[in-house]
Amino acid sequence: xxxxxxPKLELHLHLEGAAPPSLIRQLAFxxxxxxxxxxxxxxxxxxSGFSEFLQVYEAATQALQSPxxxxxxxxxxxxxxxxxxxxxxxxxxxxxxxxDRDLGAWREYMxxxxxxxxxxxxxxxxxxxIRHFGPDKAKQTARCAAETAGDFIVGYGMGGAETVGExxxxxxxFDMAREAGLRLTTHAGEWRGPKEVAxxxxxxxxxxxxxxxxxxEDPDLVRRLADTGVVxxxxxxxxxxxxxxxxxDQHPITKLRDAGVPVTVSTDDPPFFHTTMTKEWADxxxxxxxxxxxxxxxxxxxxxxxxxxxxxxxxxxxRLEQP
Ligand code: ADE
Ligand code: ZN
Numbered sequence: 001x002x003x004x005x006x007p008k009l010e011l012h013l014h015l016e017g018a019a020p021p022s023l024i025r026q027l028a029f030x031x032x033x034x035x036x037x038x039x040x041x042x043x044x045x046x047x048s049g050f051s052e053f054l055q056v057y058e059a060a061t062q063a064l065q066s067p068x069x070x071x072x073x074x075x076x077x078x079x080x081x082x083x084x085x086x087x088x089x090x091x092x093x094x095x096x097x098x099x100d101r102d103l104g105a106w107r108e109y110m111x112x113x114x115x116x117x118x119x120x121x122x123x124x125x126x127x128x129x130i131r132h133f134g135p136d137k138a139k140q141t142a143r144c145a146a147e148t149a150g151d152f153i154v155g156y157g158m159g160g161a162e163t164v165g166e167x168x169x170x171x172x173x174f175d176m177a178r179e180a181g182l183r184l185t186t187h188a189g190e191w192r193g194p195k196e197v198a199x200x201x202x203x204x205x206x207x208x209x210x211x212x213x214x215x216x217e218d219p220d221l222v223r224r225l226a227d228t229g230v231v232x233x234x235x236x237x238x239x240x241x242x243x244x245x246x247x248x249d250q251h252p253i254t255k256l257r258d259a260g261v262p263v264t265v266s267t268d269d270p271p272f273f274h275t276t277m278t279k280e281w282a283d284x285x286x287x288x289x290x291x292x293x294x295x296x297x298x299x300x301x302x303x304x305x306x307x308x309x310x311x312x313x314x315x316x317x318x319r320l321e322q323p
Contacts, residue, residue: 011090011208088303093125094130131161132164155185184205185233188209190210215261234264238268241274
């Protein structure tokens, strides 16, 4: 079955991480910037392991310098989403790469990002701080989030190296964002184990967890997630390519779902992992035998967990109902 034409929702997508390598090359060429040896012979991003992935990711962002560049990036990402019938996506946006967390600059980047448009795809933004840049920078990022919370910026979160620092070091920014009305998610349980997921719940009080899959190693925590309805934004293809699991059949998505944990599926950084939403679904079908009912449940879980307003949710629900 090709799932390409089936409508989909995606809740975990890093905007810069979705940049087509060809766009980064073009922007670097136009500006005569050397982004370093970040491509392989076939023109794809080249890296090995998580820390090199982060280095290549950050090197690629050097080609993204102006609000206009981010408009072009967002346009390219929306076109990719439309190709795979993703009708709603929440993108992680990083003021760290958009004017160094300066609020005035961030407003200009945000306006440019919102100028990109493709019919049929609704995009919302979740501002993310970057964990390995440290808590002080994260406070500035949280201020950008709190000041621009609204119809487009609907959430606040944290990505970056989970192996650095503690979730609680970032509580100040999460508190500020919550007070501004933003919904919260953080990367946890990708590289560290269940304790990190518990810390995300206890110290940052998030309602969704990015990845969260290593929670599967602690039955008490799995029960807690199921009982409290905390939603996991899983990214199975990302986890396999980065080596969190040796192969998809070792991935705990089905185990978590069957234990009652609400799970969603996203691509994380699609060109880095040679994936798309269609491929994620197809791989779940091949490996775990998932079918139309499973994917409908996945969409409903994502719709319930989406950070957007109720009107948008109702419109999306109607589009999911269409045959
Ligand atoms: N930023 C982009 N992709 C990420 C991932 N998989 N984990 C943490 N931070 C990220
Ligand atoms: Zn991520």
